[in-house]
Amino acid sequence: MFEGKVALVTGSSRGIGREIALRLAREGADIIVNYFRRREAAEETARDIEKLGVKAAVIRANVGEPERLGEMFDAISERFGRLDIFVSNAASGLPRSGFDLDEKVWGWTMDINARAFLLGAQRAAKLMEGRGGKIVAISSLGSRLVWPGYTAIGVSKATLEALVRYLGVEMAPQDICVNGVAASFIPTEVGLSYAGSGQEGENAPWKTTPAGRMVSAEDVAGVVAFLCGDDSFMIRGQMIIVDGGFSLTPIGSLNG
Numbered sequence: 001m002f003e004g005k006v007a008l009v010t011g012s013s014r015g016i017g018r019e020i021a022l023r024l025a026r027e028g029a030d031i032i033v034n035y036f037r038r039r040e041a042a043e044e045t046a047r048d049i050e051k052l053g054v055k056a057a058v059i060r061a062n063v064g065e066p067e068r069l070g071e072m073f074d075a076i077s078e079r080f081g082r083l084d085i086f087v088s089n090a091a092s093g094l095p096r097s098g099f100d101l102d103e104k105v106w107g108w109t110m111d112i113n114a115r116a117f118l119l120g121a122q123r124a125a126k127l128m129e130g131r132g133g134k135i136v137a138i139s140s141l142g143s144r145l146v147w148p149g150y151t152a153i154g155v156s157k158a159t160l161e162a163l164v165r166y167l168g169v170e171m172a173p174q175d176i177c178v179n180g181v182a183a184s185f186i187p188t189e190v191g192l193s194y195a196g197s198g199q200e201g202e203n204a205p206w207k208t209t210p211a212g213r214m215v216s217a218e219d220v221a222g223v224v225a226f227l228c229g230d231d232s233f234m235i236r237g238q239m240i241i242v243d244g245g246f247s248l249t250p251i252g253s254l255n256g
């Protein structure tokens with residue numbers, strides 16, 4: 001489906017971003033693997049992508065720093081001369097309630113989770129000029145639901161989702177489809193760090209969904225691939241919730 005296309009997936013060294021990168025690669029796209037701290041994981045992802053018969057480039061950049069983000073897009077422009085798919089997946093944050101959320105944690109979280117999407121989409125749009133493209137932002141149910149310690153991330157994801165709506169409309173005339181995917185809990189490194197406090201055990205509410213199992217990174221990757229394909233051309237500025245129906249049920253009722 002994506003032969004000849006070039007895709008950037010931020011934060012694709014591990015977790016959900018890695019699965020998205022592999023899925024797009026399996027369907028023929030050349031992939032730019034972006035990471036921040038774990039070079040080895042990024043290089044392993046790139047090797048796994050190349051085994052699928054497409055090209056992979058690894059670029060280190062803290063997407064929360066506009067200068068580094070800009071350098072990454074400069075490098076993509078030089079090496080590939082185009083971009084067809086931009087998946088804004090990288091995210092960060094620290095567990096804090098609204099009582100002890102200081103401006104440093106607030107700024108760090110908003111810069112990486114929300115501003116990087118705006119600045120990245122602007123640069124991606126330039127590399128998509130004349131051909132159109134697909135932009136997908138990865139969000140979480142915490143943009144609307146309230147979880148302990150998730151305050152800054154939840155607010156950053158709400159901002160991200162508002163941007164999806166605005167850019168979805170503003171970029172539509174250039175044939176750039178902007179949409180997002182909001183997932184429920186997935187047991188990646190960061191997912192487990194938030195599910196921890198007092199919610200362990202077999203009956204933890206996030207361990208099931210009306211669909212009968214937890215959401216996986218592959219589930220998210222499949223929906224991202226759909227949003228990057230031709231069948232979703234008329235979907236603009238929308239968030240697709242991938243949670244097996246979790247957010248529609250009173251939390252815990254499934255286990256009672």
Ligand SMILES: NC(=O)c1ccc[n+]([C@@H]2O[C@H](COP(=O)([O-])OP(=O)(O)OC[C@H]3O[C@@H](n4cnc5c(N)ncnc54)[C@H](OP(=O)(O)O)[C@@H]3O)[C@@H](O)[C@H]2O)c1
Nearest residue numbers: 011013015016035036037038063090091140186188190191
């Ligand atoms: N896990 C969940 O339960 C869940 C649920 C809903 C939505 N999500 C969303 O899904 C996305 C991926 O989450 P995940 O669970 O896969 O996280 P993860 O396992 O912690 O992976 C995060 C990825 O982002 C990269 N990254 C972190 N900070 C970065 C920065 N400043 N610049 C560039 N890359 C950076 C990491 O690279 P390094 O390792 O090199 O630092 C890593 O590749 C996030 O947007 C998250 O909010 C997750």
